Amino acid sequence: MKEFDFVVIGSGIAGLTFAIKAAKHGRVVIITKRKGVDSNTAWAQGGVACVTSGEDSFDLHIRDTLEAGAGLCDPFAVETVVKEGPERIRELMELGLHFDERDVAGHRELDLGREGGHSKRRVLHVHDLTGFEIETTLLRAAQQSPNIELLENHMAVDLITAAKLGFATEDHCLGVYVLDEVSGKVETIRTDRLLLATGGCGKVYLYTTNPAIATGDGVAMAWRAGAVIANMEFIQFHPTCLFHPQATSFLISEAVRGEGGILRNSKGEDFVAQVHPRGSLAPRDIVARAIDAEMKKTGAQCVYLDITQQPREFLQERFPHIYETCLRYGIDMAKEPIPVVPAAHYQCGGIKTNMDGATSLPGLYAIGEVASTGLHGANRLASNSLLEGLVIAHRASEAVIRDRPPAHPAGSVSLPEWKSGDVQDVDELVVIYHNWDEIRRLMWD
DSSP states (O other): OEEOSEEEEOOSHHHHHHHHHHTTTSOEEEEOSSOTTOSSGGGOOSOEEOOOSTTOOHHHHHHHHHHHTTTOSOHHHHHHHHHHHHHHHHHHHHTTOOOOEEEETTEEEEOOBOOTTOSSOOEEOSTTOHHHHHHHHHHHHHHTOTTEEEETTEEEEEEEETTTTTOOSSOOEEEEEEEETTTOOEEEEEOSOEEEOOOOOGGGSSSBSSOTTOSOHHHHHHHHTTOOEEOTTOEEEEEEEEOOTTOTTOBOOHHHHHTTOEEEOTTOOOGGGGTOTTGGGSOHHHHHHHHHHHHHHHOOSOEEEEOTTSOHHHHHHHOHHHHHHHHHTTOOTTTSOEEEEEEEEEEOOEEEOOTTOBOSSTTEEEOGGGEEOSSSTTSOOTTHHHHHHHHHHHHHHHHHHHTOOOOOGGGGSOOOOOOOTTOOOOSOHHHHHHHHHHHHHHHHO
16 A cells, blocks of 8 residues: 555646645655646647736636626636636746747737637637647656656546445545556555546547546546535537547637637528627637537538638647648648537536635545536636636645644554455457447437
């Protein structure tokens, strides 16, 4: 059995930020079921929404977030994340992240993008690879810390709690069982402060912008452990996933619409302008529903995102990844519109937490997409997720030291090893694949 002061499950922006800060107070292990860089964060294209311009304000960012959330956001959560965001962005830049800049009247300033639902330009970005740059910056900082151990290709199987061990006192998270995917052995890891930062469940849907790792593991483990889960009915569908048989999970960033891209039907009509005054820059839920309605009305398999009014050089500079990917699939976005469809994108609900990441189960914390702080309401404002990960990770890193719960009686007993029983390797994986496909189709329909 291994023991750590802090156990972090997940290696995205939330988990890494927490680990880097918690490592100042004790030994940390980061558990990730693939490589350290494999996370939802690394797939984020658009950027981080944050008030950094004199033309913007906290009040405007708060208003936009509340409006996008359809009146179901927690106002305190929104105000907290928006107002604490700039300081967290400064810390990220101090770690070596360089957001895109532009020349203005002879001096350099942040090149802010605009996305759906935003009334001002406030999205900091690194071309269209913002998430990947954030991920590699944080991962490098974590790997340089002597107090952080990274366990790659290790998959969390289940949480260990006092209730599961038969203790009649108040329940408490005591650790986690982890599968070493190389050796096939399940390891027991003890801690009294465990953080879930496992991302969402997008892969439960047939069509998604998420990577294959987004299977909802964290929510499932927390639910089995008795933690309160909230608002799981609020799944956000991104309006623009590339429609191509060989690129079923490739996102076309909202920033493309922020730079003038217009959604059109097969007749070239700007159909979203008929349902919202902001047209293609309306909040995601409105745009996704408009696309779905248009496809059902016309029988079309997709709609088209047209940004051909922008020069090729601009598209290559601002959206290098999207530009090259579209070309690889035979689409020249400088000359022709991009075929797109909606796809499952973000889990707005999750494990219910306070603004310090604490769940209803003592000793268990959750941050990022796996958690439900109330920030997003029924629909997340574009590029607010990365900001939430930074802000709540910082707050949680302080809370786990300040508010450490008293030792639980179960903390002095030896944790039982994982019992595999008569479990054997499956010899008919095709059956599992068929069941998985059936579930994903059911969720999509």
